[in-house]
């Protein structure tokens with residue numbers, strides 16, 4: 001806008017000069033040409049300016065778009081960080097981050113669950129030595145192992161006993177992993193810890209129950225064994241007594257020394273018979289506790305007990321339990337003993353299996369009054385001529401077997417009004433079946 005004014009000014013000066021030294025038309029034509037030149041220069045300048053303005057406008061527009069993108073990205077990443085933080089704060093596992101480059105491994109972040117689990121407040125933990133949260137009584141060997149792992153930049157996964165701020169003990173499942181920078185140095189560690197005290201208590205309870213059941217089974221077998229043994233011994237003892245008493249009668253009034261010896265024999269024989277009698281009455285089965293039982297629930301419980309054994313023995317334990325099975329009346333410990341005997345026989349039968357080791361437990365309703373439980377395995381099966389023998393006392397094909405499992409199981413099933421029998425499978429292995437009558441009134 002200033003430029004045209006300056007141009008106008010210089011034209012008027014020139015006009016004056018021309019008027020002084022030149023004449024008429026020539027002066028006018030010269031000026032006209034100059035003016036034309038100036039105007040075209042002016043046009044160029046204007047076009048340049050317009051181009052520059054367009055260019056700058058375009059640049060501004062693209063910068064604006066870029067800025068908007070950056071702002072959007074920032075907004076998105078702020079949102080993501082917010083969600084991540086919220087997620088970390090909401091989880092039930094204790095999450096923490098420690099600085100791995102400082103010798104005392106200070107905590108730089110810990111979520112709410114971590115504070116709840118350890119009993120320490122945020123201000124009591126942030127910036128403090130991470131290992132102080134384990135409590136003074138924590139196992140130093142484990143702590144040293146974790147420190148060593150961190151110094152080496154490795155991961156750690158383990159269970160340990162930790163102590164809350166108030167001294168309360170808890171089982172801590174700890175997993176820690178390094179956070180590395182661009183050149184691979186572990187600058188920080190992120191850790192997750194879970195309070196597994198309840199889980200541990202359940203495991204201990206299951207272990208105890210299993211031990212108890214195995215003990216009951218062992219004691220049961222031993223009791224039957226001793227009981228049979230006592231019966232076997234009782235017969236010769238009775239025979240000794242009657243022979244000795246016959247001798248006493250034969251030598252009555254004679255041979256006082258022999259009479260004395262005979263009376264000792266009678267006395268000791270009677271003592272032995274009494275001991276045996278006491279033992280038999282002691283080993284007599286206590287009265288069974290008959291209660292209403294859900295067979296499917298009992299099987300599930302038994303499978304839980306045997307699950308660890310199955311894993312150790314690489315056996316795949318499966319169940320197909322019929323829904324809505326009616327209840328039965330029985331002694332749960334005894335019926336569980338039958339299941340355990342059958343399952344442990346199946347384990348033994350599959351000991352030398354190269355292929356699949358599978359046990360399938362099924363329950364079905366045979367008819368309106370009976371349910372059938374079957375235990376099918378992929379073991380060695382039973383030779384046809386051995387089938388009648390396996391249910392008898394002391395029949396065993398195992399070097400360390402007592403041969404009592406099936407005979408005890410058979411008498412338990414009998415006492416419940418059912419039947420225990422076996423069939424070889426068409427492909428491989430055997431299936432043991434036992435029936436149990438359905439509780440009256442439930443046989444709908």
Ligand SMILES: Nc1ncnc2c1ncn2[C@@H]1O[C@H](COP(=O)(O)OP(=O)(O)OP(=O)(O)O)[C@@H](O)[C@H]1O
Pocket residue numbers: 221341345346349377379380381382390395396397398400401402403404405406407430
């Ligand atoms: N599932 C099975 N597969 C193949 N054979 C079996 C099976 N179950 C039992 N037997 C055979 O029947 C025999 C008798 O079984 P039982 O459980 O009565 O005694 P055991 O297992 O030998 O000894 P114990 O029960 O005292 O530990 C076994 O030794 C085995 O030969």
Ligand SMILES: [Mg+2]
Pocket residue numbers: 341344345404405406
């Ligand atoms: Mg057995």
